Amino acid sequence: MSKNLSIVNKDLKEERDKINFNVEEFTNWFYGGAEKVKEKKYIENYFLSDKDLNLELDTSYLSYKDKYEEAVRRSIVVYKKLYKLHNEMGGTHEDFVKIMENLRFTMGAINPEGNPFVLHFSMFALTIMNMTNDEQKAEWLPRIFNCNILGTYAQTELGHGTYIQRLETTATYDPKTKEFTLNSPTLTSYKWWPGNLGHTVDHAIVMAQLYSQGKCHGIQPFIVQLRDSETHKPLPGIDIGDIGNKVGFQTVNNGFLGFKNVKVPYKNMLMKNSKLLEDGTFIKPKNAKLNYGTMVIIRVHMIIDAACRIAKATTIALRYSLVRRQSPINPNEIEPKIIEHITQQNKIFPGIAKAVVFKCMADYLTKLHLSITQEGNTGNLARMPELHALSCCLKAVCTNEDAKTVEVCRLSCGGHGFLRSAGLDDVYRNSTAAQTYEGENTVMLLQAARFLIKSFNEARNGGSLTEGVKYLFDFIGRNGKREIFDNSINGILRAIQAAAAGRTYIAWKHIEDDKRHNSIEVATNLAGVHLTKAAELHGYVCLLQVGIEEIEKIIRNVSPALGLVFKNILELFAVDLILNKIGDVIQHVDISNEDIEKLEKQMETLFKFFRTSAIGVVDGFDFSDPIIDSTLGSYDGNVYENLINAARKSPLNQEDVNRTFHLYIKPFMKSNL
Numbered sequence: 001m002s003k004n005l006s007i008v009n010k011d012l013k014e015e016r017d018k019i020n021f022n023v024e025e026f027t028n029w030f031y032g033g034a035e036k037v038k039e040k041k042y043i044e045n046y047f048l049s050d051k052d053l054n055l056e057l058d059t060s061y062l063s064y065k066d067k068y069e070e071a072v073r074r075s076i077v078v079y080k081k082l083y084k085l086h087n088e089m090g091g092t093h094e095d096f097v098k099i100m101e102n103l104r105f106t107m108g109a110i111n112p113e114g115n116p117f118v119l120h121f122s123m124f125a126l127t128i129m130n131m132t133n134d135e136q137k138a139e140w141l142p143r144i145f146n147c148n149i150l151g152t153y154a155q156t157e158l159g160h161g162t163y164i165q166r167l168e169t170t171a172t173y174d175p176k177t178k179e180f181t182l183n184s185p186t187l188t189s190y191k192w193w194p195g196n197l198g199h200t201v202d203h204a205i206v207m208a209q210l211y212s213q214g215k216c217h218g219i220q221p222f223i224v225q226l227r228d229s230e231t232h233k234p235l236p237g238i239d240i241g242d243i244g245n246k247v248g249f250q251t252v253n254n255g256f257l258g259f260k261n262v263k264v265p266y267k268n269m270l271m272k273n274s275k276l277l278e279d280g281t282f283i284k285p286k287n288a289k290l291n292y293g294t295m296v297i298i299r300v301h302m303i304i305d306a307a308c309r310i311a312k313a314t315t316i317a318l319r320y321s322l323v324r325r326q327s328p329i330n331p332n333e334i335e336p337k338i339i340e341h342i343t344q345q346n347k348i349f350p351g352i353a354k355a356v357v358f359k360c361m362a363d364y365l366t367k368l369h370l371s372i373t374q375e376g377n378t379g380n381l382a383r384m385p386e387l388h389a390l391s392c393c394l395k396a397v398c399t400n401e402d403a404k405t406v407e408v409c410r411l412s413c414g415g416h417g418f419l420r421s422a423g424l425d426d427v428y429r430n431s432t433a434a435q436t437y438e439g440e441n442t443v444m445l446l447q448a449a450r451f452l453i454k455s456f457n458e459a460r461n462g463g464s465l466t467e468g469v470k471y472l473f474d475f476i477g478r479n480g481k482r483e484i485f486d487n488s489i490n491g492i493l494r495a496i497q498a499a500a501a502g503r504t505y506i507a508w509k510h511i512e513d514d515k516r517h518n519s520i521e522v523a524t525n526l527a528g529v530h531l532t533k534a535a536e537l538h539g540y541v542c543l544l545q546v547g548i549e550e551i552e553k554i555i556r557n558v559s560p561a562l563g564l565v566f567k568n569i570l571e572l573f574a575v576d577l578i579l580n581k582i583g584d585v586i587q588h589v590d591i592s593n594e595d596i597e598k599l600e601k602q603m604e605t606l607f608k609f610f611r612t613s614a615i616g617v618v619d620g621f622d623f624s625d626p627i628i629d630s631t632l633g634s635y636d637g638n639v640y641e642n643l644i645n646a647a648r649k650s651p652l653n654q655e656d657v658n659r660t661f662h663l664y665i666k667p668f669m670k671s672n673l
């Protein structure tokens, strides 16, 4: 960690002196090994130490246009260095991935309001890598990796983001000219939202309805040039621009795009899955949803992003809570560190546990994605729906928790948390954006619920279930009897499983009852609230189940002292979860008032234990000061000095008297109204 060289606040030092486990060992786990931590530090420093980035400039005070231009300038500094470093490291694909993984944090520090090239290196490159045939790979990949072309992923339209089957952009094939003609037939068919589209990129993957031989063959991906390679002027027939100011992501350059008779060559339809013969004959893919593959990959990646945002927010909130003193607990004693107020612990400690459990889930899902993709490459697509359901479910549950937790962290910093310099606003804006992009969270939960209902029917008919939903058998096996609660970690898991299965049953029954008077679709819509609740509970089941399995493995491999911390974290996650979901649990589990009181007491005991470890855990997340970028969360804990220094940098403080005094205020004050 690049620690600030200033003297550490004595309250924070006192906390660190009491840490009873090896923080470095925790860091090594969080980043996947000592070697990876070394790499991370090296890469971070390699980029952040570059004076050309001019990180001294606080971009939050710039205008919208200046912010964008500075973000582009900084990104180019970074990407030039990236290629230099890549060559130095050996130039393999693995080296590139390593740098990109570490850049995810570093980029946030360099461009806090978003990266105007993020889609080029993520969705654009991934789609070309995964949805093209060999010839197309050979044509496009070198140009993408050399950045000779820059691209984005243009799917969402003004009228449709969720229901992509009804996208309106058309691509009509003419076998005589061997060209597609792209059109935006209506205002609502304009592409709207794609990141980096407005003024940055010159190419895009465009999702459009394919028309050939007079028939529509559904949405297909096309690679389309949008701007001239020399002048960057929009090509003929292209109407393109920026969509304007947003809640966040100000420098991501989200754009709009309309087509008027834009010609695209035959070879530009991505042909790994669906195929179009030159004569216009359409050949269906093995599974029509293969064209949704890029979204699945990004949803999987979003779990680690959520974990990291929570880790960052809790680092800020906890460090601040260990140096801020307010409100004596005993009237005659000195004011305590605010963390001594139990409600403050309740705000921050469960968040830290979530970051750890989400990280376990991200690792698990990444492995699962890899193995299901490998199966897919051999033509076996059987597990695609399972991966889709799981990634939708966890994308929704983890980003919802993320936004909630980051907001609680902001509240836990009181007034100072509302300052931009506290560093929580950009984290929150990114969290809340993640609830919407890559599939709106309610819609994601409903997709997961489809899988749950199917699995429930399967279980009722004595069929086979995938591992993650086998708990539905237990529910059916109990035949209406309630699960009996036992206060162990596995007991809590069984209780959450019973709640998830019970809610799935309620949703299923709702649909079955309504089906008598309505179509299955209408009946499903009417059961929507139950379905989303069931999917959400299922997400928590997955998190707890994977958390238990992964943390048991971790405990076997780390020192006993760190093992105890992990055990504490897992219990914190589990008890916090069951207490938050107690209404659902009571409905399906035989749990008494005494049991609940015991859980509440247990939470207090867990807090007591975690009180000494917490600072070690957040230090172990290993966010350096430039990455934390927070007056309240810096390593040295000198929050008041940081706050006043940051305030002095306000543009308004660069002069004693602002011109508005003479222009407006003084005449107003002298006017006697």
Ligand SMILES: CCCCCCCC/C=C\CCCCCCCC(=O)SCCNC(=O)CCNC(=O)[C@H](O)C(C)(C)COP(=O)(O)OP(=O)(O)OC[C@H]1O[C@@H](n2cnc3c(N)ncnc32)[C@H](O)[C@@H]1OP(=O)(O)O
Pocket (backbone or CB within 6 Å): 104, 105, 108, 118, 153, 155, 156, 161, 162, 163, 164, 165, 195, 289, 290, 292, 293, 295, 296, 305, 306, 308, 309, 312, 384, 385, 388, 389, 430, 436, 437, 438, 439, 440, 443, 447, 450, 451
């Ligand atoms: C310190 C902190 C560090 C943090 C660092 C942070 C860095 C990050 C920063 C900045 C990054 C910014 C990046 C921004 C990027 C944003 C990009 C975008 O947003 S791109 C647009 C996304 N758009 C969507 O996601 C549309 C959502 N809609 C859909 O996906 C579909 O419409 C869906 C799935 C909801 C429905 O699709 P249907 O209408 O074709 O399907 P139906 O007819 O309903 O049938 C569903 C059946 O299809 C299967 N299905 C659907 N999708 C599937 C799939 N992918 N695989 C397998 N099966 C699938 C289902 O299992 C279901 O099966 P059965 O019928 O139940 O058996």
Ligand SMILES: Cc1cc2nc3c(=O)[nH]c(=O)nc-3n(C[C@H](O)[C@H](O)[C@H](O)COP(=O)(O)OP(=O)(O)OC[C@H]3O[C@@H](n4cnc5c(N)ncnc54)[C@H](O)[C@@H]3O)c2cc1C
Pocket (backbone or CB within 6 Å): 119, 153, 154, 155, 156, 159, 160, 161, 162, 163, 192, 193, 194, 195, 249, 254, 433, 436, 437, 438, 439, 440, 442, 443, 446
């Ligand atoms: C910051 C940001 C970046 C983005 N980047 C990109 C990008 O790079 N490329 C790109 O193509 N797109 C991008 N998007 C678009 C994004 O993917 C969509 O906005 C998102 O998928 C939601 O779709 P929508 O806007 O149509 O919402 P809507 O579907 O209109 O949602 C509105 C409301 O309707 C509800 N609703 C809709 N359908 C259903 C249903 N079936 N059942 C129940 N409720 C429903 C939703 O739950 C929600 O409450 C981005 C969006 C944001 C915010």
